[in-house]
Amino acid sequence: MTRNPYHLVEFSPWPLTGSMSALFLTTGLSSWFHSYGYTLLLLAFLLMFLTMFQWWRDITRESTFQGLHTMKVYKGLRWGMLLFIISEICFFFAFFWAYFHSSLAPNTDIGACWPPVSIFPLNPFQIPLLNTAVLLSSGVSVTWAHHSLMNKNLKSATQSMIITIILGFYFTTLQAMEYMETSFSISDSIYGSTFFVATGFHGLHVIIGSTFLFMSLIRIMMNHFSSTHHFGFEAAAWYWHFVDVVWLFLYTFIYWWGS
Helix, strand or coil: CCCCCCCCCCCCCHHHHHHHHHHHHHHHHHHHHCCCCCHHHHHHHHHHHHHHHHHHHHHHHHHHHCCCCCHHHHHHHHHHHHHHHHHHHHHHHHHHHHHHHHHCCCCHHHCCCCCCCCCCCCCCCCHHHHHHHHHHHHHHHHHHHHHHHHCCCHHHHHHHHHHHHHHHHHHHHHHHHHHHHCCCCCCCHHHHHHHHHHHHHHHHHHHHHHHHHHHHHHHHHCCCCCCCCCHHHHHHHHHHHHHHHHHHHHHHHHHHHCC
16 A cells, blocks of 8 residues: 555644633633632643643654654645744734834824833843843754754754753743833833733743743654754744744834834
8 A cells, every 4th residue: 555645633632622721821811810810720721731742742753653744744844834933923013013003103192202201111231132142142052953963963952952942941031030120011001012012922932932942852862853854843943043033123123222
């Protein structure tokens, strides 16, 4: 029997449990914000982590042990990841549109100036500049990991991935410290709303990217990747470079130009 080059996905409950965790997460956050407790939020996180673990386990089995990720499937995965990143670009484009719409022609409600009256923006040459250096350095280290993997140097790939993940979590820590130091909140006019929504969603993407890289690190250490077949890592690296580029736009226009 001729083997089909396409991979037909088996019946899986994880898309259902993943969508349920997303529903519970949004509902739980709303409940927590209104002081109704956080039980639903904890349930959402538990279900989300279980879904992530099981789904990654299944994909690892399909690609590494069952050999179902043929070159035809590989090309499909590449296009899927590219289209996903394009959708993420559109996602952040909406936030930049709102920011420029409000900042280029500020109305009288905020004093007809930008930043609005009584808003004291963060100094772009302090923590934001350090965060920029951290993310750019992580982009260099993840590229180093990619080249090490292609050259079959697993030790170097592991070391550079550890550096990248540490830099990612360091960025998250710095951003949390920055949020605690701000003199304005998300409810302080359109400036606070656009600032925290844009930078907050980017911070969420950094956490997601760090988790993605951590899973790739585990697979590198378990010798799941070859020098020519390692799309799981490539997808994580593409996503991380996307996060880097979005931050450069955020730093340039929101932190520096907007201040």
